[in-house]
Amino acid sequence: MNGDSCELELKIRAAKLRPTRQRIALADLLFSGGNRHITAETLHSEALEKGVKVSLATIYNNLHHFTEAGLLREVIVDASKSYFDTNTSDHHHFFFEDEGKLQDIPADLMSVENIPNLPNGMTIASVDVIVRVKKNDAN
Amino acid sequence: MNGDSCELELKIRAAKLRPTRQRIALADLLFSGGNRHITAETLHSEALEKGVKVSLATIYNNLHHFTEAGLLREVIVDASKSYFDTNTSDHHHFFFEDEGKLQDIPADLMSVENIPNLPNGMTIASVDVIVRVKKNDAN
């Protein structure tokens, strides 16, 4: 375990969740090393590699709990699986289609101009920009 | 059938596909009435309502064929289902989360500024902007 486990516990407690062994381990993997973009599968593998026994169901439960608590943000880029981003601030993404990897683009770097007005009674929930990137065609 | 079936056949032929009964019917539903945003399910229902017997598998096959042929564009907004857009030109989307409906935003109206440089050997496949919209919170 790399993260300060006391700090992790506080983070979990702040989210009104119980600091169970599994949750602390997952929080450590997620929050102890800069911004990360992970899927349920990759998080599961990482946990098992570190010798942490967690079931996939628990991974899903907690990814959702963390998301509801505002500790994670779901990024929808792929029709077949969900990505979760530990960076919850306003920003956008590169998506490397060949590898299925995400990379942050700070919101102050790239911006969206002139969003049209919304119908009455509606609000913007979020503005998601995904720059899909691929290898050059081999010509 | 509303569309000019001769025109539809030409469109299908141009995509190097055979103008079968099912394909013509689907093309009619898709391309004979302005821009549309549909899912496999909705297209299937519409076909059945019009009395066109088509299986879901065929719907999926043809949505993909049309997409590969550049007649449709897949829009990824929802983790659980795929949307297809009959507008293949460069543009963006509002997504009404409560109803699961899409609406086009012309690219010349709203724009993305300052896309960062890409690593060498990489190209932009597309820039997708999704403005997620929800009903105002009832305060």
Place this chain on the structure above:
DNA sequence: ATAGCTGCAAATGCTTTGCAAGGCC
């Protein structure tokens, strides 16, 4: 004739759920 299509049903892959056993406060 033959290559391509269709439809069904079975299979897949990711995600969710039900429920009994275990852990935190």
Place this chain on the structure above:
DNA sequence: GGCCTTGCAAAGCATTTGCAGCTAT
């Protein structure tokens, strides 16, 4: 003790696939 969590296995859902029979060219 009581409620939240976990883990397993089963269920769920959108989508894909295998394959036998049909259809356009």
